[in-house]
Amino acid sequence: MSSACSTASDISFPAAIPPLKTQCSSCNLRDLCLPCGMKPSDVDGLDGLKFSRTKVKAGAALYHEGQAFRNIYAVRIGTFKSSLTLADGREQVNGFQMAGELMGMDGIANGAYASNATALEDTEVCTIPYEDLSGLAAASPGMQQAVGRMMSREIVREHSLMMLLGSMNAEERLAAFLINLSQRLKLRGYSADEFHLRMSRAEIGSHLGMTLETVSRTFSAFQQQGILEVDKRHIHITDMAALKRVFETGVH
Amino acid sequence: MSSACSTASDISFPAAIPPLKTQCSSCNLRDLCLPCGMKPSDVDGLDGLKFSRTKVKAGAALYHEGQAFRNIYAVRIGTFKSSLTLADGREQVNGFQMAGELMGMDGIANGAYASNATALEDTEVCTIPYEDLSGLAAASPGMQQAVGRMMSREIVREHSLMMLLGSMNAEERLAAFLINLSQRLKLRGYSADEFHLRMSRAEIGSHLGMTLETVSRTFSAFQQQGILEVDKRHIHITDMAALKRVFETGVH
DNA sequence: CGATGGGTTGATCCGTATCAACTGAAGTGG
DNA sequence: CCACTTCAGTTGATACGGATCAACCCATCG
Numbered sequence: 001m002s003s004a005c006s007t008a009s010d011i012s013f014p015a016a017i018p019p020l021k022t023q024c025s026s027c028n029l030r031d032l033c034l035p036c037g038m039k040p041s042d043v044d045g046l047d048g049l050k051f052s053r054t055k056v057k058a059g060a061a062l063y064h065e066g067q068a069f070r071n072i073y074a075v076r077i078g079t080f081k082s083s084l085t086l087a088d089g090r091e092q093v094n095g096f097q098m099a100g101e102l103m104g105m106d107g108i109a110n111g112a113y114a115s116n117a118t119a120l121e122d123t124e125v126c127t128i129p130y131e132d133l134s135g136l137a138a139a140s141p142g143m144q145q146a147v148g149r150m151m152s153r154e155i156v157r158e159h160s161l162m163m164l165l166g167s168m169n170a171e172e173r174l175a176a177f178l179i180n181l182s183q184r185l186k187l188r189g190y191s192a193d194e195f196h197l198r199m200s201r202a203e204i205g206s207h208l209g210m211t212l213e214t215v216s217r218t219f220s221a222f223q224q225q226g227i228l229e230v231d232k233r234h235i236h237i238t239d240m241a242a243l244k245r246v247f248e249t250g251v252h
Numbered sequence: 253m254s255s256a257c258s259t260a261s262d263i264s265f266p267a268a269i270p271p272l273k274t275q276c277s278s279c280n281l282r283d284l285c286l287p288c289g290m291k292p293s294d295v296d297g298l299d300g301l302k303f304s305r306t307k308v309k310a311g312a313a314l315y316h317e318g319q320a321f322r323n324i325y326a327v328r329i330g331t332f333k334s335s336l337t338l339a340d341g342r343e344q345v346n347g348f349q350m351a352g353e354l355m356g357m358d359g360i361a362n363g364a365y366a367s368n369a370t371a372l373e374d375t376e377v378c379t380i381p382y383e384d385l386s387g388l389a390a391a392s393p394g395m396q397q398a399v400g401r402m403m404s405r406e407i408v409r410e411h412s413l414m415m416l417l418g419s420m421n422a423e424e425r426l427a428a429f430l431i432n433l434s435q436r437l438k439l440r441g442y443s444a445d446e447f448h449l450r451m452s453r454a455e456i457g458s459h460l461g462m463t464l465e466t467v468s469r470t471f472s473a474f475q476q477q478g479i480l481e482v483d484k485r486h487i488h489i490t491d492m493a494a495l496k497r498v499f500e501t502g503v504h
Numbered sequence: 505c506g507a508t509g510g511g512t513t514g515a516t517c518c519g520t521a522t523c524a525a526c527t528g529a530a531g532t533g534g
Numbered sequence: 535c536c537a538c539t540t541c542a543g544t545t546g547a548t549a550c551g552g553a554t555c556a557a558c559c560c561a562t563c564g
Binding site for chain 1: 544
Binding site for chain 1: 336338339342344346357358359360361362366367386389390393396397399400401403404405406407408410411412413414415417418419458459460461500
């Protein structure tokens, strides 16, 4: 089937389908993804690259910590988690990525990825060779700025997670998490108040700096308060205002 | 005194000294700062910009959250803290910057700074207009890569802080903080095991996600364990190996 | 000289981790 | 097809780390 392929990643390639190529200008994710905020002329430049698409099966890794950095990846379909491995072997989840979001920018600094990216379901990504992207950026200021913006956005995103971890209690953390998820789903055309979690309680806990038991209890507490209806991974936000109030109470 | 000056920042300009300009190639911080890892020819490009130097007095802000983004800043002398303001008005410190470190990259994403930068002592910074930097980057791939590396490094740095906040106890956090500080001071030619803290217990606590009392107690605990000698802000690491052991025990 | 701010230390309380038991759903193999 | 295991999730009991409240010291400053 798929011929000898690339890197050490445990990526599964589609069986008989030749590597698909995608053009940004005709991609339905263009307003969420890398081209966001770019001038049409710059997007044309991106089109020249025709990024190849890769499937990653649920549970498989797209890249690992320490692996040589070559590509940035954009999620096309499905959800990823990115995580760090702690000294004692445990993992710390530092984010979940969905359609249109970029992964791998932490690899630029040292030429090796600083985190793992793992598919939480069957997924598909666009592979964006960083070298090619740099080439385009050299030719076009607009492109260069877009890349800068994406990276800066990542820094800002991490800021807010640090805030969460540094100064919120369990209810506030979970509320913040759900609100963030809800907004990102809405942006992608899904329901903002009813959705299916792609990650386990343990993964949520690791992301939010709490144990899986506390995550579970907090879900139950929200349910009792009439804020949520929870059935395993199916979440229905029945009182968004109340959920936001929990979040905004913040800190203290 | 200083004539009508620039932005809304409460920057204090030097009295009778004309705005100094600095060239990267002759700067003693060049191996720590932006030029780090650049080819000499690219550094020459930076020299063309001749960054202006600005003094910021202890306690004054270099920029505030929400203020229009224009410049990246490189610390020349002294120490800064960068912080976010929480909904309830409290501040969360998300980092301390010292000589050669860059500040303000979180402003690129939205054209406005996402954090505050405050001087912890009398300081001096190089002002790097982002537009100029982009101009240089367009002309030189090496420059472009250097900027990418600096931003990626910031992302990686935040990763590790998230790890700290998500999965370490008070002793481990303070140990990690002290080791990090020690290493950065050493890089700058200062003693790695004896130094003066520029920040208060409250600022350390806010940075590490704990209260000032716990910071104080943890310092005392380290002292009793024979790891540190502490006298207010003067720190002497008497058993670096033990301190590292505390840190590496990590998690669990 | 009293006021103010940084720091230390003690007593107490609360939130969450930890340990443990249990349920239900989804494989797995005889 | 039914026992068996395995895994995600829930819930309860208990323990502990750190927050909180409070008293106090000391240096600095107006």
